[in-house]
Amino acid sequence: MTATPTTTEADGSTDASTRREADAQRMLAGGETVLVARGLIKVYTTGIWPRRRSLWVLRGADVDLGRGEIVGLVGENGSGKSTVMKILVGSLSRDGGTIERSGSLGYCPQEPILYERLTCDEHFELFGEAYGLGALEIDRARDEVYDVLGFGRWASARVEELSGGTRAKLNLGLALLPDPQILLLDEPYAGFDWDTYLRFWEITAARRDQGRSLLIISHFITDEERFDRIYDLRDGQTVPR
Ligand SMILES: Nc1ncnc2c1ncn2[C@@H]1O[C@H](COP(=O)(O)OP(=O)(O)O)[C@@H](O)[C@H]1O
Numbered sequence: 001m002t003a004t005p006t007t008t009e010a011d012g013s014t015d016a017s018t019r020r021e022a023d024a025q026r027m028l029a030g031g032e033t034v035l036v037a038r039g040l041i042k043v044y045t046t047g048i049w050p051r052r053r054s055l056w057v058l059r060g061a062d063v064d065l066g067r068g069e070i071v072g073l074v075g076e077n078g079s080g081k082s083t084v085m086k087i088l089v090g091s092l093s094r095d096g097g098t099i100e101r102s103g104s105l106g107y108c109p110q111e112p113i114l115y116e117r118l119t120c121d122e123h124f125e126l127f128g129e130a131y132g133l134g135a136l137e138i139d140r141a142r143d144e145v146y147d148v149l150g151f152g153r154w155a156s157a158r159v160e161e162l163s164g165g166t167r168a169k170l171n172l173g174l175a176l177l178p179d180p181q182i183l184l185l186d187e188p189y190a191g192f193d194w195d196t197y198l199r200f201w202e203i204t205a206a207r208r209d210q211g212r213s214l215l216i217i218s219h220f221i222t223d224e225e226r227f228d229r230i231y232d233l234r235d236g237q238t239v240p241r
């Protein structure tokens, strides 16, 4: 088997990918690992003939996430960080590689997906119901998010009235709502003020201590010690730091 990814492998039908899947399942069965992604490939095709271009963004990226671990994914703008996360979440198709995970997943996209005309409260209600939570559970989780991230005074405000920072808090709060085993956060603190930034790290540390896992994308990392491990995304591959 060559090291170069082939299209056959992308179909998930070769010996190598079968072996990778078996390895991943063994790791998950051990209980210490909650997510194993191997050999992720993504090629974006843009333009129309004769100006069609293929952009190889991921060329065999691997991501492991352990139970009770905060892992960073760092890389330059355009290196493919969001692409990795969208593929892990399943909102974007991949051209190769395998993903195995155990446990529920929460996702905080880089661009908040919010409804301008709905209030913060209405967002929690809508997302909570979509997650299958009961009314009491939603209220409790919502109030905790307001409290921890400090934006309860915007509860009845429509998203169209919110600043970028408050939108970012709502975006994160909605990902926290169902209390997922695995939390994938795409540049979550880009719009935060300093206090919220510190709060953010308190929340993530508390989750880790409860055995939850987090993968956090950052454009650059100033607080390296807050992560258990860091991957640098370079030339379409993840390099452990
Ligand atoms: N839907 C798309 N179609 C074509 N190219 C894309 C698409 N999404 C992202 N890209 C390109 O892929 C590269 C990686 O994008 P992205 O994963 O968003 O990077 P990052 O999150 O690290 O900034 C960039 O060059 C970007 O322009």
Ligand SMILES: [Mg+2]
Pocket: 081, 082, 083, 110, 186
């Ligand atoms: Mg991005």
